[in-house]
Amino acid sequence: MTKPIVAVPADIRTFDGASWHAVQHQYVRAALNAAGVMAFIIPAFEEGYGTDAILDRVDGVLVSGSASNVHPSYYGATATDADGPFDIARDATSLPLIRRAIDRAIPLLAICRGIQELNVALGGTLASEIQDQPGIWDHRKPADVDRDGMYAIRQSVFVKEGSCIAGIVGPGEIKVNSLHRQAIAETAPRLKVEAVAEDGTIEAVSVIDAPAFAVGVQWHPEYWAETDKPSNQIFRAFGDAVRAYAAGKLSNAENEALA
Numbered sequence: 196m197t198k199p200i201v202a203v204p205a206d207i208r209t210f211d212g213a214s215w216h217a218v219q220h221q222y223v224r225a226a227l228n229a230a231g232v233m234a235f236i237i238p239a240f241e242e243g244y245g246t247d248a249i250l251d252r253v254d255g256v257l258v259s260g261s262a263s264n265v266h267p268s269y270y271g272a273t274a275t276d277a278d279g280p281f282d283i284a285r286d287a288t289s290l291p292l293i294r295r296a297i298d299r300a301i302p303l304l305a306i307c308r309g310i311q312e313l314n315v316a317l318g319g320t321l322a323s324e325i326q327d328q329p330g331i332w333d334h335r336k337p338a339d340v341d342r343d344g345m346y347a348i349r350q351s352v353f354v355k356e357g358s359c360i361a362g363i364v365g366p367g368e369i370k371v372n373s374l375h376r377q378a379i380a381e382t383a384p385r386l387k388v389e390a391v392a393e394d395g396t397i398e399a400v401s402v403i404d405a406p407a408f409a410v411g412v413q414w415h416p417e418y419w420a421e422t423d424k425p426s427n428q429i430f431r432a433f434g435d436a437v438r439a440y441a442a443g444k445l446s447n448a449e450n451e452a453l454a
């Protein structure tokens with residue numbers, strides 16, 4: 196059976212002096228091996244482009260993490276050095292894609308930078324260098340370790356009873372990884388907080404009254420999606436939602452053909 200396709204907005208990165216449209220392999224691998232869907236990497240353009248043209252051709256949207264941050268102008272703030280580095284091409288492509296996917300009931304999973312984009316796309320704000328705030332832990336990736344060490348499962352988050360995430364991984368405490376300097380400050384009106392860290396940092400949200408799967412997590416379920424149970428459950432749930440959307444699209448097309 197042809198695997199459904201999910202759009203993954205790219206970063207603009209520089210390697211060997213050239214600009215690349217890039218997504219880390221861990222997201223593509225998790226999409227295929229845990230969600231059972233095929234990732235299509237979406238190039239990033241500063242002027243944005245073709246949001247509906249992209250969404251007409253996919254069955255889901257997976258918004259990845261990145262070392263870059265959403266530009267503060269998107270949430271009414273003035274950029275400072277603490278808010279960078281930026282990737283305005285990614286912002287311009289990803290933010291409208293998130294909004295339209297929700298409007299069109301296309302399943303959406305937003306990870307790390309992705310949950311921050313989801314919050315900003317729906318009208319929320321972000322805080323930078325959260326570890327400098329009183330009582331907030333250091334959520335940044337561990338230094339001087341290999342990538343498995345950077346993405347090590349090391350932090351408790353508490354999933355709220357009755358939440359969308361609780362329906363996937365169960366309510367209560369789960370262990371996750373943590374690699375971020377920013378976090379949700381003001382939660383967007385359409386978002387429900389679904390999980391928090393012990394220091395109160397928002398770790399998961401869902402879109403209130405979303406017509407389809409629309410979840411954001413601050414941690415990185417993609418990295419251990421094949422071996423860590425909560426990570427795998429999140430990607431399998433996303434994959435199931437994408438398959439349901441694809442099946443519905445096919446059924447509608449068949450009905451239209453018979454009409």
Ligand SMILES: N[C@@H](CCC(=O)NCCCC(=O)O)C(=O)O
Binds near residue numbers: 261263264
């Ligand atoms: N830049 C934001 C989002 C953090 C994020 O997506 N981290 C992924 C780590 C990617 C890497 O460094 O390899 C923030 O810092 O909050």
